[in-house]
Amino acid sequence: xxxxxxxxxxxxxxxxxxxxxxxxxxxxxxxxxxxxxxxxxxxxxxxxxxxxxxxxxxxxxxxxxxxxxxxxxxxxxxxxxxxxxxxxxxxxxxxxxxxxxxxxxxxxxxxxxxxxxxxxxxxxxxxxxxxxxxxxxxxxxxxxxxxxxxxxxxxxxxxxxxxxxxxxxxxxxxxxxxxxxxxxxxxxx
Numbered sequence: 332x333x334x335x336x337x338x339x340x341x342x343x344x345x346x347x348x349x350x351x352x353x354x355x356x357x358x359x360x361x362x363x364x365x366x367x368x369x370x371x372x373x374x375x376x377x378x379x380x381x382x383x384x385x386x387x388x389x390x391x392x393x394x395x396x397x398x399x400x401x402x403x404x405x406x407x408x409x410x411x412x413x414x415x416x417x418x419x420x421x422x423x424x425x426x427x428x429x430x431x432x433x434x435x436x437x438x439x440x441x442x443x444x445x446x447x448x449x450x451x452x453x454x455x456x457x458x459x460x461x462x463x464x465x466x467x468x469x470x471x472x473x474x475x476x477x478x479x480x481x482x483x484x485x486x487x488x489x490x491x492x493x494x495x496x497x498x499x500x501x502x503x504x505x506x507x508x509x510x511x512x513x514x515x516x517x518x519x520x
Contacts, residue, residue, distance in 0.1 A: 358391035368431045375403060375429035376487070379439075382421035390415040394429075396450035401491040403429065404442065404450045406484055410473045416441075416485060427489050436492040447486040 354484045361367065362376035377390045390417075396404035407413040419425060419439040442450065455462045470476050475483050 332507065346426075359389045362391060362428050363389070365433060368429050370395070372430045375405070375489075376425040376429055377405070377415060377419075378428070378434060379415055379418045380422050382418045383489070388415065388418060395454045401493070403489045403491075404486055405449075405489065406469070406486050407461070408469050408472050408484075410475075410483065411485060413485075416487065419487065425489065427515070429489055432491075437489045438492070440488045440490070442486045442488055446485065446488075450486055451484065 335341065358370070359376060361369065365510040366502075367376060373394055374391055375394055377392055379388050379390070380386070381388050392405040394403050395406050398404070411417075420441065423439040425437050425439050428434055466477060469484060473483055477483050497500045
């Protein structure tokens with residue numbers, strides 16, 4: 332059977348698999364066990380806050396574009412209905428685990444259609460075979476075709492902070508007890 336004839340069936344199967352909760356949640360367990368480095372920098376785990384519940388939520392996403400060491404672009408494969416996308420629109424303060432970096436504070440920003448088209452174009456040029464396989468899957472999950480300019484596929488920029496930031500809403504801050512601090516050097520007893 333020619334490869335082109337198998338693609339719609341494979342894409343439909345993959346789109347259905349993305350709706351199976353245990354299959355989608357398995358990579359989250361890998362990241363939470365601090366083994367995310369096994370995925371390299373191609374996948375990352377986004378930690379965000381539920382807009383209605385305030386509970387911490389997790390999503391493992393593929394990196395579509397990377398402008399520098401601390402900036403990643405990811406696609407919302409289920410479009411505007413993606414819960415993680417709706418949550419970061421409500422609160423853009425997130426944490427990202429990627430490679431050997433774990434739970435780094437970051438700020439999320441939804442890209443404009445022009446920025447999304449540029450990022451998707453760069454991805455298509457770098458990974459033509461992956462895009463050929465992913466495009467029908469995205470079209471199946473979105474329920475609409477993706478134009479040549481990337482229309483219909485929301486994308487988000489995640490800019491990592493260099494410092495440990497404030498806790499996410501719903502998360503307690505760790506306060507050190509000053510009486511348990513080690514004595515300063517140079518102050519003999």
